[in-house]
Amino acid sequence: RLSREIHDSVGQGLSSITLLLGAAEQDWDRRPTTAREHVAAAGSAAREGLDEVRQIVRDLAPADLEDDETGEALPAALRRVAATGAHGVEVQVRVHGDPIGVPAAIASALVRSTRGALANVVEHSGAHRAVVSLTYLSDEVLLDVRDDGHGFDPTLRVRPGATGERADRGRGLDGIHHRAADLGGRAEVESAPGEGTTVSVRFPLDGRGAGRG
Ligand SMILES: Nc1ncnc2c1ncn2[C@@H]1O[C@H](COP(=O)(O)OP(=O)(O)OP(=O)(O)O)[C@@H](O)[C@H]1O
Ligand SMILES: [Mg+2]
Structure with missing residues (x-):
């Protein structure tokens, strides 16, 4: 964690x-x-x-992600990220299913991934709107960040280690992938030039309230 x-x-x-x-x-x-x-x-x-x-x-911060009995802390944290990270883009947060407390490491990964994905929406997409959806399934929690911007070809993206002014960039999406993989989850980027972009992250949950911490 x-x-x-x-x-x-x-x-x-x-x-x-x-x-x-x-x-x-x-x-x-x-x-x-x-x-x-x-x-x-x-x-x-x-x-x-x-x-x-x-x-x-x-x-x-409010150590609430740490022992979140009600499951309200994660949606609240995502709303804070949306409010502080939108920079002029209209960002909506939608929650589907019944929020339950998820392990703090997963909650924190979801928050950080949202932050990275929204930073990209603001910086690269030209989008007017973005929607952050958090979906609770019985054995999985799923996040996606979708924008209506101009999209890109995910197979062509600049990798870390590139040279020139891009040398220290290109870590956002990789971070999202690695953070997910480290915790047994999976991240995907769907995009194409001229279309919007969806970054999604999913983590398995071992049953209601289990696997906390
Ligand atoms: N929502 C998006 N819309 C359009 N292009 C995107 C979007 N998200 C990512 N990209 C493209 O993918 C590239 C890689 O994104 P990534 O977050 O990995 O790196 P970065 O934003 O360039 O740098 P860093 O996040 O390390 O500061 C971006 O430079 C951009 O070209
Ligand atoms: Mg980025």
Whole structure:
């Protein structure tokens, strides 16, 4: 749950900061320019870490996703994401089925995936409207984020590791896929140029209220 997020974000960040500062110390006298570069890299790693912490805190904030007996916390968190992440796009949140408490890791993955998908709607789609649907089935929870924008060819998307100004981009959809796979779920992107885009994520649930935590 939370520990995985912290490990992957803050933990990774702190260990690279440690390495970079160690390297800077070594180069301090004989290679001051290199040392300064290490310090600068440590600085950006620290800023990224801070962003991650803020995001984790925001996503989980009222610790309500953690032990959500009523199942109301997740829809509420999605409405907050829709309200804060819409930036001029009209975003509706619809809930189908009976909300139940889902494991916090899954709830948090759904919130973060919604945030990433909506960021893409705002940034890339040219859409006027987007709909976030959360559907509770007996053994599955399903999220989709659909927009009426111009779409894209998902097979042509830029991968992480690309060069140039795209070098540090292209992590949003990959993050959604990996986050889903890590928790036994599955993510799909459906889109075509000239049509809208739907990003969907589904997670199996082991029965009502089971598998929490
Ligand atoms: N809803 C959408 N409408 C149109 N194009 C999209 C949409 N979502 C994603 N894309 C396209 O897919 C690409 C990959 O999206 P992804 O979120 O992985 O990366 P990014 O948004 O470019 O960068 P990052 O999310 O890492 O800041 C985008 O650059 C964009 O071309
Ligand atoms: Mg993105």
